[in-house]
Amino acid sequence: MSAAARYFHSRAVTLGLCTRNNTRHFSTSLPLCELRHMSRVNVVDNSDLGKNAKTSGKPARIVHVYNKQGVAGIGDKVLLALEKQKVKGIIVGCKQKQKPMVPKFDSNNVVLIDEEDTPMGSRINVPIPSVLRKKEELAKILAISSRFV
Amino acid sequence: MLFNPRAFYRSYDRPQKGHEKVPSWTIEKHRDSPLNATRVESERLRHAAPTEFRYIFPEFLPHPDWKKRDRVAEKLQRRDMLRRRLVLDIPEFYVGSILGVTVADQHVPSKQSRFVGICIHRDGHGLRANFTLRNHIDGQGVEIKYDLYNPTLQNIEVLKLEKRLDEELFYLRDAPATHSTITFDRKPETLPLGATVPVNMKKIPLNPPPWTQRWEKREDLKGIDLPELPEKRMRKLSQIVKPWEKYDLMKEYRKNISEEEQNEIFKEVVQHHTRVEKKRHQERLKRMT
Numbered sequence: 067m068s069a070a071a072r073y074f075h076s077r078a079v080t081l082g083l084c085t086r087n088n089t090r091h092f093s094t095s096l097p098l099c100e101l102r103h104m105s106r107v108n109v110v111d112n113s114d115l116g117k118n119a120k121t122s123g124k125p126a127r128i129v130h131v132y133n134k135q136g137v138a139g140i141g142d143k144v145l146l147a148l149e150k151q152k153v154k155g156i157i158v159g160c161k162q163k164q165k166p167m168v169p170k171f172d173s174n175n176v177v178l179i180d181e182e183d184t185p186m187g188s189r190i191n192v193p194i195p196s197v198l199r200k201k202e203e204l205a206k207i208l209a210i211s212s213r214f215v
Numbered sequence: 216m217l218f219n220p221r222a223f224y225r226s227y228d229r230p231q232k233g234h235e236k237v238p239s240w241t242i243e244k245h246r247d248s249p250l251n252a253t254r255v256e257s258e259r260l261r262h263a264a265p266t267e268f269r270y271i272f273p274e275f276l277p278h279p280d281w282k283k284r285d286r287v288a289e290k291l292q293r294r295d296m297l298r299r300r301l302v303l304d305i306p307e308f309y310v311g312s313i314l315g316v317t318v319a320d321q322h323v324p325s326k327q328s329r330f331v332g333i334c335i336h337r338d339g340h341g342l343r344a345n346f347t348l349r350n351h352i353d354g355q356g357v358e359i360k361y362d363l364y365n366p367t368l369q370n371i372e373v374l375k376l377e378k379r380l381d382e383e384l385f386y387l388r389d390a391p392a393t394h395s396t397i398t399f400d401r402k403p404e405t406l407p408l409g410a411t412v413p414v415n416m417k418k419i420p421l422n423p424p425p426w427t428q429r430w431e432k433r434e435d436l437k438g439i440d441l442p443e444l445p446e447k448r449m450r451k452l453s454q455i456v457k458p459w460e461k462y463d464l465m466k467e468y469r470k471n472i473s474e475e476e477q478n479e480i481f482k483e484v485v486q487h488h489t490r491v492e493k494k495r496h497q498e499r500l501k502r503m504t
Contacts, residue, residue, distance in 0.1 A: 159355070165360075166345060166360045166362045167365070168359070169357050169358065170360075171357055172356030172388060173356075191354075193353055193355055193357060196320055196328055199322035212353070214328070215352060
């Protein structure tokens with residue numbers, strides 16, 4: 067590769083562009099870590115369904131996001147597919163880059179809920195973002211949380 | 216009378232008979248001239264800000280790209296930043312320091328919530344200045360970004376003032392949790408007066424890949440202990456590596472603000488520093504003893 071080609075290749079690598087040799091370059095986005103359809107999530111309450119999903123090797127996947135955007139953020143309700151069932155859940159932690167003062171977690175966390183918005187577990191051992199306290203509909207989930215961040 | 220240049224310039228260079236004294240404006244011109252070898256160095260330094268200010272107050276420096284600069288906005292922001300600093304003590308800290316931040320939170324009974332973490336990143340210019348703290352709580356890695364001049368920030372406490380080998384520590388996301396875990400009830404450690412900020416030469420061992428970023432490609436990061444990687448992955452490195460970058464003077468020039476401009480900016484900070492910070496330090500010492 068010539069010096070110029072090497073330079074452009076390294077620029078492409080830094081910008082996250084496609085770097086296959088001898089091809090036209092096309093743009094790829096940087097990892098946004100958005101929670102969409104088929105995103106894998108980590109169930110953080112102590113419900114049996116959640117524990118089984120972790121140990122079975124088939125993590126819970128988002129099957130529908132209950133908002134207009136199709137991208138789930140902290141506090142959004144989602145429909146999950148786990149253990150061959152459809153279960154609703156609330157996102158309580160995102161890997162996605164957040165606004166200032168909102169915590170960003172290392173894993174995408176979700177709490178399972180039933181049709182009446184009652185959590186299926188009895189305890190959440192993982193820290194929950196304090197911004198969720200604004201939402202009255204999540205009061206039952208906040209009641210079983212151990213720690214706020 | 217006709218202008219006689221010879222007579223005029225003779226009197227300029229040589230004082231006339233009976234007028235041996237050099238005209239005062241010549242003396243002043245010589246005194247202020249940069250070519251004056253006898254000019255007192257301390258007189259010049261008296262008006263210059265300490266060189267450490269560019270590291271202690273990095274958010275006062277504007278964006279290095281001139282296209283993104285607005286001098287009036289910068290001056291107004293600096294004024295607002297100093298006004299905020301009169302109310303809140305924003306301490307000196309670096310990436311790698313451990314901070315405890317107390318934030319106003321209306322949903323908590325005590326109306327305050329505290330977060331402790333290691334500073335992994337510092338960014339932004341002027342009022343947009345921000346820093347990111349990282350911690351591992353209950354087995355979960357958490358990062359929070361704070362705006363330095365956010366009015367809901369009630370207290371910023373430096374629990375351990377130190378630097379690391381790198382300017383950003385995002386690789387802690389791919390390192391064992393022990394390297395990011397900081398207990399919330401950690402006691403603050405103070406350095407003796409006048410001591411230099413210590414550099415923690417720790418090299419962080421990374422977890423086995425996959426990682427959030429391709430850390431082997433980041434030759435600028437000195438604080439990583441890279442594990443053994445497959446030969447195919449390391450082969451591509453030779454195509455990406457840019458060994459000429461460290462000799463690129465223009466790149467260095469474009470990245471930084473000139474010293475003359477830095478002095479102009481920090482003159483405003485010097486006044487604030489001498490008046491308020493020294494008083495605060497005395498108060499801190501009284502509280503400790």
